[in-house]
Amino acid sequence: MDPVTATSTAPASTAETNGTGPLVRADNIRVYFPIFSGLLQRRTGDVRAVDDISFDIQRGETLGLVGESGCGKSTTGRALIRLRNLSGGKVLFDGLDLMSLSREELRLTRRRMQIIFQDPYSSLNPRMTVNSIISEPLDTHNLGSKSARQERVAELLQLVGLNPNYRNRYPHEFSGGQRQRIGVARALAVEPEFIVCDEPISALDVSIQAQVLNLLVELRERFGLTYLFIAHDLSVVRHISDRVGVMYLGKLVEVAPPDLLYAGPGHPYTRALLSAVPIPDPKTERKRKRVILTGDVPSPVNPPPGCRFHTRCWLYERLGRPEVCRTEEPPLREVQPTHQAACHFAEDALRSDVGVAHLDEIPEPTGGAAAAPAATT
């Protein structure tokens, strides 16, 4: 698996890049998109796509990121590999501050991080052959001789389950699932450590989704990859993640290992999300209690004061609309070991029975503390 790295330049390193600590650290990151309006095109506001969030991704870990469209999950993914510039905060990749790297340092560091996009139709250039699509990153990073690159392309195609003889074909000759495999091969070409998977299977058919998901799990195990796995489908995220983060309107509202998160979420939004996921089991579907959130997600230009979720929150209504939800922004805090939630009333949320209709089938979570809240109320 290592025919080309010999000639590569060593990645930029500083004293901190010693292979310890988290691979990726997001420190209060913000990504704002300015809005210009009026005759003079003055800056009149910002779309706060990502608003002050922090988290770590350990080496070899897969962090799942879920949320609805517009919650900032894709922007977060792109900010982590500096496809978007930050408006504030810091991203440390293996100790390197991505925003302060020089052009050349950034180029070298980028070899270590790659992205797989959602739409396998628009993310492959229709005028390039599979061969040139996959070898392009090798050319960019100047890896290997011409013949070594050819060999590497064949190897990569085989790795993702495509016939190496297809290398001279064009993307339109492949099905959606096969194209996504090409996207995966391209991401793997430079032997990255970290891959942002931005809804990699959302555009695929059900039976094909499972194929690509299995491939991603296999590759992770084989190469010790670290993933940020972005999806809107909570079941997919549970399947692949070591930890799951839930985003709402630019904020990270809950982070926990899947066993804890899916057995007893500590944020009312997560509970509402879980209760909205259709479960392919007619009996469960009939007996489950749904919390139907009213209204739409508010605009990220002008997010609600206090807790951003309070305008749609069922717990807020249930508790008699406490003032603190409207006035004070709840910080992301630990509600039990390894489990963080950003809600003033996370303890009440933990005790609720909303959104856990699927629980009967869940194996006892090993966390211990998580088993308790499900039974009450």
Add this chain to the structure above:
Amino acid sequence: MAVSDPETPLAGTEVSDLPDSIEVETEEGRRLAEQLADRSRHARKLLEVRNLSTQFFTRDGVVHAVDEVSFDVDYGETLGLVGESGCGKSVTALSLVRLVPDPPGQITEGQIIFDGIDILKLSRSEMRRLRGRKIGFIFQDPMTSLNPTLPVGFQISESARTHLGLSRNAAGDRAVELLSKVGIPRARDRMGDYPHQFSGGMRQRVMIAIALACDPMLLLADEPTTALDVTIQAQILDLIRSLSEEFGTAVILITHDLGIAAGMCRRVNVMYAGRIVETGIVDDVFENSRHPYAWGLLDSLPRITDVRASRLRTIEGLPPDLLDPAVECRFSPRCRYAQDRCRTEEPELTERPGEGHQARCFGTEPGGWIP
């Protein structure tokens, strides 16, 4: 299911004032004209589809998009049509209302009896009458199915004016009522708004209001929530469920999401490569599936109840090309149980244990080799 009630449940409508403007061109059309005014039942089943085949005549050959499909829909019932892209579920729905683009598409065979009327015998204009009045549609993408240049109020009242013969004012009142019924706040103020001023979920609500404007007996919902987020999806599904109960409207729900089918439908047809491969009430199909494709699909879903990183079972390979399909079980190239017989002969839909439960598989027939 108060379907026998001839009065429309919404105010603002005096259906008896309906101008009998329909020009009768065919015998079926005359019967349709007699029926249009009311909502009472005229047949045993709302919809009976028999051996429906729809083909597309392309440069490369004939695509058998829907191949000898038969099923029924009861009055007030919700039926699911599930399958992956290209399995023929949307073409089936379009065929039911004769909206298959022609050319290249054509219904080549079969019978569609809607409320006692053989719709393939209707003339074009008679069909148009039936469509607007008795069948409502909701499509996947509300942005492309609404007219961006017209206010939503106009788009909703348009069909009430054409099909129910309401005056401009009466139709407007009805539109306001429908808009608030589908959960759009300040409905009267929003009548003049254009589609782009609504969010995705709100647009889909507008689509539902248009679909229900003439109090149809059947609602065709083609992937109504695929473009929406889960919490909005839950809102829209809830709305469809409660409105269909309130009005006794039957629903054909087309979806690729087995979870949605499990929660919304009483019965479900699983389609593969233009054929129905399994049909039955949801409990039988989901818990005791008798077709390898159907249970393969169920097995390949990551569940919210899953433990992490267990390997998902997959269905290897791709669906077949529907250009002149070979005589064989169409799933056999991907089926791990397939035997020689499956590759030379195509199985029929035959009975399985359970109410109306049928599957198209030699292996699960009595005495078959699949347990």
